[in-house]
Amino acid sequence: MLSLLKSLPSRNFKLISPIFPLQPWIHQNFSSATGSFQQISQDHENKNNNVNFNFVFHSCRDIGAVKQLHALLVVLGKAQNVVLFTQLVTLYATLGDISLSRNTFEHIQRKNIFTWNSMVSAYVRCGRYRDAMDCVSEFFSISGVRPDFYTFPPVFKACVSVVDGEKMHCWVLKMGFEHDVYVAASLIHMYSRFGSVDVAHRVFDDMPVRDVGSWNAMISAFIQNGNAVGALGILGRMKVEEVKMDMVTVASVLPACAQVNDAVCGMLVHLYVIKHGLESDVFVCNALINMYSKFGRLQDAQRVFDGMKVRDVVSWNSIVAAYEQNDDPVTALGFFKWMQFVGMRPDLLTVVSLASIFVQLSDQKVGRAVHGFVMRRGWLEEDVVIGNALVNMYAKLGSIDCARAVFEQLSRRDVISWNTLITGYAQNGLASEAIDTYNMMGECRTIIPNQGTWVSILPAYSHIGALQQGMKIHGRLIKNCLYLDVFVATCLIDMYGECGRLEDAMSLFYEIPRETSVPWNAIISSLGIHGHGEEALQLFKDMLAEGVKADHITFVSLLSACSHSGLVDEGQWCFDMMQKECGIKPNLKHYGCMVDLYGRAGYLEKAYNLVSNMPVQADASIWGALLAACRIHGNAELGTFASDRLLEVDSENVGYYVLLSNIYANVGKWEGAVKVRSLARDRGLRKTPGWSSVVVGSVVEVFYAGNQTHSQCTEIYKELRMLNAKMKSLGYVPDYSYVLQDVEEDEKEQILTSHSERLAIAFGLISTPPKSPIRIFKNLRVCGDCHNATKYISKITERDIIVRDSNRFHHFKDGICSCGDYW
DNA sequence: GTAGGGTTAG
Numbered sequence: 001m002l003s004l005l006k007s008l009p010s011r012n013f014k015l016i017s018p019i020f021p022l023q024p025w026i027h028q029n030f031s032s033a034t035g036s037f038q039q040i041s042q043d044h045e046n047k048n049n050n051v052n053f054n055f056v057f058h059s060c061r062d063i064g065a066v067k068q069l070h071a072l073l074v075v076l077g078k079a080q081n082v083v084l085f086t087q088l089v090t091l092y093a094t095l096g097d098i099s100l101s102r103n104t105f106e107h108i109q110r111k112n113i114f115t116w117n118s119m120v121s122a123y124v125r126c127g128r129y130r131d132a133m134d135c136v137s138e139f140f141s142i143s144g145v146r147p148d149f150y151t152f153p154p155v156f157k158a159c160v161s162v163v164d165g166e167k168m169h170c171w172v173l174k175m176g177f178e179h180d181v182y183v184a185a186s187l188i189h190m191y192s193r194f195g196s197v198d199v200a201h202r203v204f205d206d207m208p209v210r211d212v213g214s215w216n217a218m219i220s221a222f223i224q225n226g227n228a229v230g231a232l233g234i235l236g237r238m239k240v241e242e243v244k245m246d247m248v249t250v251a252s253v254l255p256a257c258a259q260v261n262d263a264v265c266g267m268l269v270h271l272y273v274i275k276h277g278l279e280s281d282v283f284v285c286n287a288l289i290n291m292y293s294k295f296g297r298l299q300d301a302q303r304v305f306d307g308m309k310v311r312d313v314v315s316w317n318s319i320v321a322a323y324e325q326n327d328d329p330v331t332a333l334g335f336f337k338w339m340q341f342v343g344m345r346p347d348l349l350t351v352v353s354l355a356s357i358f359v360q361l362s363d364q365k366v367g368r369a370v371h372g373f374v375m376r377r378g379w380l381e382e383d384v385v386i387g388n389a390l391v392n393m394y395a396k397l398g399s400i401d402c403a404r405a406v407f408e409q410l411s412r413r414d415v416i417s418w419n420t421l422i423t424g425y426a427q428n429g430l431a432s433e434a435i436d437t438y439n440m441m442g443e444c445r446t447i448i449p450n451q452g453t454w455v456s457i458l459p460a461y462s463h464i465g466a467l468q469q470g471m472k473i474h475g476r477l478i479k480n481c482l483y484l485d486v487f488v489a490t491c492l493i494d495m496y497g498e499c500g501r502l503e504d505a506m507s508l509f510y511e512i513p514r515e516t517s518v519p520w521n522a523i524i525s526s527l528g529i530h531g532h533g534e535e536a537l538q539l540f541k542d543m544l545a546e547g548v549k550a551d552h553i554t555f556v557s558l559l560s561a562c563s564h565s566g567l568v569d570e571g572q573w574c575f576d577m578m579q580k581e582c583g584i585k586p587n588l589k590h591y592g593c594m595v596d597l598y599g600r601a602g603y604l605e606k607a608y609n610l611v612s613n614m615p616v617q618a619d620a621s622i623w624g625a626l627l628a629a630c631r632i633h634g635n636a637e638l639g640t641f642a643s644d645r646l647l648e649v650d651s652e653n654v655g656y657y658v659l660l661s662n663i664y665a666n667v668g669k670w671e672g673a674v675k676v677r678s679l680a681r682d683r684g685l686r687k688t689p690g691w692s693s694v695v696v697g698s699v700v701e702v703f704y705a706g707n708q709t710h711s712q713c714t715e716i717y718k719e720l721r722m723l724n725a726k727m728k729s730l731g732y733v734p735d736y737s738y739v740l741q742d743v744e745e746d747e748k749e750q751i752l753t754s755h756s757e758r759l760a761i762a763f764g765l766i767s768t769p770p771k772s773p774i775r776i777f778k779n780l781r782v783c784g785d786c787h788n789a790t791k792y793i794s795k796i797t798e799r800d801i802i803v804r805d806s807n808r809f810h811h812f813k814d815g816i817c818s819c820g821d822y823w
Numbered sequence: 824g825t826a827g828g829g830t831t832a833g
Binding site for chain 2: 053054057082083084086087089090113114115116117118119120121148149150151152153154156157180181182183184185186187188189211212213214215216217218219220221223246247248249250251252253254255281282283284285286287288289290291293312313314315317318320321347348349350352353355356383384385386387388389390391392414416417419420
């Protein structure tokens with residue numbers, strides 16, 4: 001093998017490539033192709049046969065110029081000059097015109113190895129891989145011309161899409177070319193694209209001589225397959241063998257540093273770049289910008305960008321994405337405008353960032369314009385990524401129908417397209433649509449669900465309390481070992497928590513890795529909705545003791561846990577700690593929790609003061625929390641004030657009208673209640689109907705208030721009458737303040753008795769064996785009178801009754817509710 | 824005159 005190697009020419013140097021941009025000295029000699037042509041003609045007339053055509057080839061920057069040159073060469077009688085015409089073949093392809101390239105090739109009568117190699121490479125350059133392979137077969141079948149070192153690297157590039165790689169590899173072995181550094185690098189690259197890093201590694205290990213390009217190819221093979229650790233391992237070996245990094249090494253290794261979150265390594269590489277003067281390379285700078293952006297170090301990213309003398313579209317995309325992904329859409333948009341100002345044309349990935357920018361700016365109108373921009377360029381056909389970005393954009397902007405429409409239009413859908421739509425539905429509160437979409441996805445055999453799928457479907461199941469389906473997914477995850485994935489497991493914790501299986505949520509939590517805040521946030525939130533505020537606080541302390549950093553979501557979970565359990569002082573402590581010790585500025589969600597915490601505990605004035613002194617503008621959720629507190633404590637005055645503010649910011653949400661009318665009704669101001677209701681009616685808003693569901697066996701039964709059509713209607717109402725009588729004998733007094741209609745007392749009692757949660761409970765009682773627990777799911781908050789009644793029912797029937805309403809869990813047992821009547 | 828290995832993403 002070694003003797004074969006010795007017989008090969010030494011070729012570890014790089015030739016000057018004819019690819020643009022041109023070397024500056026050519027510019028100095030010839031300002032344009034036309035200038036070059038004049039020079040040639042002149043030389044020709046002066047009978048100077050030593051014309052250096054290199055200059056001329058280099059000065060052709062568009063197809064028109066190449067055509068002129070082509071014509072000129074014919075006129076000059078050079079039509080049979082294989083050297084010049086082979087160059088034309090390459091030149092046409094470099095400028096993107098493969099048919100002219102082929103045409104020129106056809107007209108060359110005495111094709112030599114250069115000509116064939118150039119044609120193959122021309123096809124590859126234009127992405128015509130199938131044609132490149134056909135050309136190779138043609139090449140092989142012509143006797144007298146044997147492929148050489150130059151033939152294979154482009155061929156392997158073509159193999160990536162044509163899948164003839166192994167056959168070609170055999171050829172290479174047969175001809176003894178496998179140790180050529182160029183050939184081997186393209187082999188490594190090809191195998192890595194096929195996902196066979198092990199084979200790539202074997203090729204790499206078998207190389208008797210490696211140049212820096214070989215190392216680069218191996219590093220890139222690991223990166224392409226998501227193995228950043230492997231890539232950094234190769235970098236380490238390079239260091240041991242004292243191979244110097246070049247700019248390609250740097251550009252490939254920087255994303256690996258970002259992936260393993262190794263800022264120190266990244267900065268050391270940056271130092272190396274400065275020391276060795278590699279900053280002039282655009283790829284290197286782009287990779288630096290991206291790395292710093294992933295570390296959230298925007299100033300460093302910006303400094304690299306500012307220092308660049310030449311910027312390409314990737315540089316601009318990178319700086320736009322850096323700000324966009326670090327939650328600064330305004331600056332990102334500023335860079336986009338600057339990009340346009342300097343005349344840099346946006347590409348597909350620019351638009352992906354733009355879509356996300358307008359989501360963050362909640363700008364529906366410009367979002368549509370982005371969609372139009374994409375349509376006009378036909379990019380929707382070209383790449384799924386952009387289609388998925390648009391689906392995501394519309395879903396996040398709340399236009400789920402538009403998201404669906406874009407999804408329907410996609411010519412190709414991948415697993416991410418489906419995940420995006422499912423997430424869109426789930427996040428817009430349309431759980432059953434999310435589930436339908438997931439089921440439709442299951443029918444597409446070509447789409448294999450991945451981590452993102454589980455993360456999108458599990459919350460939908462949680463939302464409607466579909467424990468059975470959720471557990472089915474858990475089973476599937478155990479089978480493919482994904483249940484230890486932190487994100488998936490967190491969704492499972494949420495699911496168990498929201499479906500009332502707090503113990504299962506807890507045991508899962510202790511099974512999985514918990515170095516990040518993600519699973520902690522989920523378990524704290526689960527404890528919160530079950531009313532275990534003290535335990536939530538204890539877990540928060542455990543979390544800090546284990547050295548896990550709390551984030552803003554942790555505090556949302558924690559504050560809401562405090563508010564559900566009435567832990568005012570503790571909530572106050574968390575709120576202070578968040579700002580002072582963790583340096584987290586409270587956002588609207590945190591303020592919402594605090595208003596809820598103060599408000600529900602009856603500190604309406606404190607709640608109001610907090611709202612008045614907030615550094616941020618209160619939104620509907622803040623005023624809504626205050627309004628809800630006013631309803632609980634019967635404060636019509638502050639309630640009216642809050643609802644006025646509320647309707648200024650959100651006049652569409654009918655729930656707020658209902659709340660206000662409840663407040664008026666509770667204090668006996670029936671005219672006020674009627675006025676609010678008619679206002680809602682006039683604006684065309686309809687009350688979300690309250691419903692409750694109960695699971696009997698594997699069937700979910702749904703009840704609306706006053707339902708008279710259920711097949712077991714008579715039995716249900718009979719059961720309720722019987723219960724009412726027993727409840728009254730134990731001291732139950734109906735609370736008519738929850739009846740909004742202005743009617744007679746006995747009719748009010750009738751209305752209370754037929755609230756949806758009571759119907760569901762009664763149905764549960766007559767359809768399940770004695771002493772078995774009953775689980776109810778209600779889409780709105782449970783009514784105060786029903787809450788009281790359920791306590792009595794749990795005592796009379798000796799049943800555990802678990803009610804999950806839109807806010808939290810109520811576990812009724814032996815006449816007591818787990819919420820301690822604090823709800 | 825012909826060749827390899829590099830940066831951005833939903």
